[in-house]
Amino acid sequence: MKHFNHLVTGLFILTGLLMLGAIVLxxxxxxxxxxxxxxxxxxxxxxxxxxxxxxxxxxxxxxxxAIAGVLYLISRREQWDAVGxxxxxxxxxxxxxxxxxxxxxxxxxxxxxxTWEPRLTTAAIGWLMYVGYLMLRSAIENxxxxxxxxxxxxxxxxxxxxxxxxxxxxxxTIHPVVIGxxxxxxxxxxxxxxxxxxxxxxxxxxxxLLYVTLMLVRLRVEFLSQRVERLRQHLMFR
Amino acid sequence: xxHLRKILAIVAKDLIAELRTREMLGAMFVxxxxxIFIFNFAFELRAENQRTLAPGVLWVAITFSGMLGLSRSFIxxxxxxxxxxxxxxxxxxxxxxxxxxxxxxxFIVVTDLIILPVFVVLFNIPIATxxxxxxxxxxxxxxxxxxxxxxxxxxxHTRAREILxxxxxxxxxxxxxxxxxxxxxxxxxxxxxxxxxxxFSLLVVFDLVFVVLSFLFFDYVVEE
Numbered sequence: 001m002k003h004f005n006h007l008v009t010g011l012f013i014l015t016g017l018l019m020l021g022a023i024v025l026x027x028x029x030x031x032x033x034x035x036x037x038x039x040x041x042x043x044x045x046x047x048x049x050x051x052x053x054x055x056x057x058x059x060x061x062x063x064x065x066a067i068a069g070v071l072y073l074i075s076r077r078e079q080w081d082a083v084g085x086x087x088x089x090x091x092x093x094x095x096x097x098x099x100x101x102x103x104x105x106x107x108x109x110x111x112x113x114x115t116w117e118p119r120l121t122t123a124a125i126g127w128l129m130y131v132g133y134l135m136l137r138s139a140i141e142n143x144x145x146x147x148x149x150x151x152x153x154x155x156x157x158x159x160x161x162x163x164x165x166x167x168x169x170x171x172x173t174i175h176p177v178v179i180g181x182x183x184x185x186x187x188x189x190x191x192x193x194x195x196x197x198x199x200x201x202x203x204x205x206x207x208x209l210l211y212v213t214l215m216l217v218r219l220r221v222e223f224l225s226q227r228v229e230r231l232r233q234h235l236m237f238r
Numbered sequence: 239x240x241h242l243r244k245i246l247a248i249v250a251k252d253l254i255a256e257l258r259t260r261e262m263l264g265a266m267f268v269x270x271x272x273x274i275f276i277f278n279f280a281f282e283l284r285a286e287n288q289r290t291l292a293p294g295v296l297w298v299a300i301t302f303s304g305m306l307g308l309s310r311s312f313i314x315x316x317x318x319x320x321x322x323x324x325x326x327x328x329x330x331x332x333x334x335x336x337x338x339x340x341x342x343x344x345f346i347v348v349t350d351l352i353i354l355p356v357f358v359v360l361f362n363i364p365i366a367t368x369x370x371x372x373x374x375x376x377x378x379x380x381x382x383x384x385x386x387x388x389x390x391x392x393x394x395h396t397r398a399r400e401i402l403x404x405x406x407x408x409x410x411x412x413x414x415x416x417x418x419x420x421x422x423x424x425x426x427x428x429x430x431x432x433x434x435x436x437x438f439s440l441l442v443v444f445d446l447v448f449v450v451l452s453f454l455f456f457d458y459v460v461e462e
């Protein structure tokens with residue numbers, strides 16, 4: 001446990017430093033994209049360095065939770081349940097931040113806070129699903145049953161996301177797709193130069209590290225609370 | 239064949255229970271009717287906008303009333319203490335799932351089939367569209383009751399019970415609602431099927447995937 005605490009402290013300091021670096025890079029070093037006309041748009045575009053990595057972490061967290069769900073159902077070890085709930089709580093936090101930062105970006109670029117566009121709508125529905133996950137957990141007392149239901153729900157929810165996305169995508173889309181061959185399309189889209197790419201991937205790495213750090217802290221809390229629960233049972237039945 | 243008889247036995251059990259108490263079908267039908275009426279007041283449906291809003295109104299009515307039936311499905315078993323009996327029956331858990339699912343689907347389809355003619359009359363839609371609307375309703379109902387039965391079995395073991403079911407179920411069945419609304423709109427506007435084929439495929443794929451997944455996961459949900 002002591003080594004673990006040192007590891008977490010070290011990771012915290014490292015992530016904090018990298019995050020400072022990411023802010024400097026995103027606001028100061030990264031050049032303006034060439035094809036954005038107005039200063040407002042160019043200024044607002046910088047949210048991209050935090051908005052997209054933020055979404056990546058949200059997605060990663062839900063993926064980890066679904067995998068942990070499968071592993072729990074196979075092995076029935078409560079560690080996997082701890083991984084699942086920790087990951088989804090973090091994912092939900094990032095999901096919320098992503099919805100807010102996306103909204104802030106959408107206002108100057110699309111001139112609206114909200115639009116029923118595939119990615120936004122899928123994100124909002126995903127948010128509702130995982131809030132449901134936490135409500136489901138809090139409504140079950142038996143810890144094994146809670147772990148089982150949570151695992152089943154997190155797997156089903158994760159598998160549903162691509163179908164929901166596909167369904168909503170068959171409506172009109174205005175979200176910029178900046179990575180891949182369609183670069184620069186969509187309202188407010190822009191092309192990625194080499195420096196922009198470098199800064200972007202730096203931010204992506206920093207956010208992933210932030211996820212790992214938060215995950216370890218959250219897992220420690222979960223393991224401790226499981227231990228408290230075991231001790232309580234032990235004392236009660238002695 | 240052996241399994242089919244067991245599945246049908248469970249469906250028959252639910253059907254007999256319903257015929258004796260008549261507590262669900264009546265409520266589901268009246269509730270669906272109420273939803274249609276409330277939409278009428280809320281949106282002041284007139285001849286100009288009726289056609290565009292009608293599919294949405296229909297599917298809100300069907301999913302909401304379906305939710306009533308789904309949440310009762312396992313609560314009824316639990317309250318009468320028959321859930322243990324059902325689980326102790328010497329059949330596969332998968333058979334129990336399929337039986338309960340078919341029973342739920344049957345109740346929702348019956349409600350659909352009563353509500354559709356009323357809907358067609360109230361919204362002044364050609365009666366010839368009824369068979370196609372009915373087919374869409376059946377396909378949508380399968381998607382609804384597959385994962386709905388699984389979640390109903392989950393919700394009954396929680397403190398919140400029937401409150402939790404819609405919260406868990408609605409986000410997951412968004413593809414069903416989207417595709418059935420699109421398909422119904424196409425039928426009402428008399429568009430050729432080719433234009434909405436993708437929605438049809440989406441609905442069928444969703445039905446298949448989520449019935450199979452719910453079937454597989456049911457075992458984990460009801461184990462003690």
